[in-house]
Amino acid sequence: MKENKKNVPESSKLKNELPFVVPANYFDDFYARLHTRLETEELVLPKKRNKVIRLLKPAFGLAASFALIIMLVYWPVKTYLPKYLAKTKNIETGISNEDETYLSMINNLDENSFFALLTEVSEPELLQEVGLNEDEFLSYLSSSISDYEIFIQSEN
Amino acid sequence: MMQNDDQEIIAQLKQESTREVAFHRLVSMYQEPLYWHVRKILLSHEDSDDVLQNTFIKVWKSIHKFREESSLYTWLYRIATNEAITCLNNNKRRSMLPLNEVSDILMHNLNSDPYLEGDKIQLKLQEAIVQLPEKQRIVFNLRYFDEMKYDDMAAILDTSVGALKASYHHAVKKVEEYMKNTD
Numbered sequence: 001m002k003e004n005k006k007n008v009p010e011s012s013k014l015k016n017e018l019p020f021v022v023p024a025n026y027f028d029d030f031y032a033r034l035h036t037r038l039e040t041e042e043l044v045l046p047k048k049r050n051k052v053i054r055l056l057k058p059a060f061g062l063a064a065s066f067a068l069i070i071m072l073v074y075w076p077v078k079t080y081l082p083k084y085l086a087k088t089k090n091i092e093t094g095i096s097n098e099d100e101t102y103l104s105m106i107n108n109l110d111e112n113s114f115f116a117l118l119t120e121v122s123e124p125e126l127l128q129e130v131g132l133n134e135d136e137f138l139s140y141l142s143s144s145i146s147d148y149e150i151f152i153q154s155e156n
Numbered sequence: 157m158m159q160n161d162d163q164e165i166i167a168q169l170k171q172e173s174t175r176e177v178a179f180h181r182l183v184s185m186y187q188e189p190l191y192w193h194v195r196k197i198l199l200s201h202e203d204s205d206d207v208l209q210n211t212f213i214k215v216w217k218s219i220h221k222f223r224e225e226s227s228l229y230t231w232l233y234r235i236a237t238n239e240a241i242t243c244l245n246n247n248k249r250r251s252m253l254p255l256n257e258v259s260d261i262l263m264h265n266l267n268s269d270p271y272l273e274g275d276k277i278q279l280k281l282q283e284a285i286v287q288l289p290e291k292q293r294i295v296f297n298l299r300y301f302d303e304m305k306y307d308d309m310a311a312i313l314d315t316s317v318g319a320l321k322a323s324y325h326h327a328v329k330k331v332e333e334y335m336k337n338t339d
Contacts, residue, residue: 018274019274019282020192020195020196020199020201021271021273027191030183030208031183034212034213041213
C-alpha cells in the first residue's frame with residue numbers, strides 16, 4: 001500500500017477504484033446463466049465411462065458389423081437358394097458319400113491286400129467293366145508312355 | 157483458513173457426488189474478483205461476461221487435471237488471464253488490425269461501453285493504462301487496483317518477481333507522463 005501511494009501518478013490522488021459498473025443483479029444471476037450454458041454444452045454431469053467397455057467397444061462394433069453382413073448374405077441365400085448352397089457344398093468336397101465310403105475302405109487296406117484285390121479282378125472282366133476292348137485298353141495305358149520307353153520295353 | 161477452504165473445494169470438485177455443490181460454492185467465492193480482473197483487461201462488460209463464463213467452464217472441465225502445485229486462487233487467475241488475452245487476440249483478428257494497434261480496440265471499448273461510470277480523472281487514468289503494452293497493463297492493474305503481491309503475480313503470469321517489478325515501474329512512469337501531457 002505504501003509503495004502504491006509512492007508510485008501513484010501525482011495528477012490523480014485517486015482512490016484505486018474502477019470507473020466500471022455491472023448490470024443490476026449481474027452477479028446474483030451469473031451462476032444460473034453459467035449453469036444453463038453448461039447444460040447446453042452437456043457438461044453438467046459428464047458420464048463416467050467404464051474403461052474396459054470403452055476399450056472393447058470398437059471390437060464389439062466390428063464383430064457386430066461382420067455378423068450383420070454374414071446374416072444379410074447367408075440367410076437370404078439359405079432361404080431362397082437352398083439348392084445353390086447344397087451344390088456349392090458338393091463341389092467344394094468333390095466327393096459323394098459313396099465314394100467317401102469306398103476310399104475309407106481302401107485306406108484301411110495294407111499294401112499286400114490292396115494288390116491282391118487288384119489281381120482278383122481278371123483282365124477281361126476288368127476290361128468288360130470299364131467298357132473297353134483289349135486294344136483300346138492298351139492304347140489308354142500307353143498314352144502316358146513315350147515311344148522310347150515302349151521300344152526299350154519291347155527290346156527287353 | 158483460505159487454503160483449507162480451497163483444499164476442501166478441490167476435494168469436493170473431484171468427487172462426482174459433491175461436484176455440483178462445490179462448483180456453485182467456487183463460483184460464488186471467485187466470480188467477482190475474477191470478473192473485475194478480466195474487466196480491467198478487456199474494458200467491455202460483454203466480453204468480460206463471456207470470458208468469465210469460459211473461465212469457469214474450463215475449470216469445470218479440467219479440475220481433475222489440477223495437480224495442486226499452485227493454489228486454487230493462482231490457478232483460477234491464470235485461466236482467467238489467458239482467456240482474456242485470447243479474447244483480446246480474437247478481437248484483434250476480427251478487426252484485422254496490426255498487433256500493436258490493440259489500444260484502438262480498447263479505446264473504442266472504453267468510449268462505447270454503456271457500463272462505465274466515473275469521473276474525468278478516472279477515465280483519463282483508464283486511457284493512460286490502455287496505451288500500455290499488454291503485459292505492463294496487466295501488471296499495473298494487478299498491482300495498483302488489486303494490490304496483489306508480486307509472488308502471486310509471478311505465479312499467475314509465469315514471470316519472475318524482478319521482471320514484474322521492472323514492468324510495474326515502467327508502467328507507472330508512462331501513466332504519469334500521459335496524465336501530465338494530456339489535460
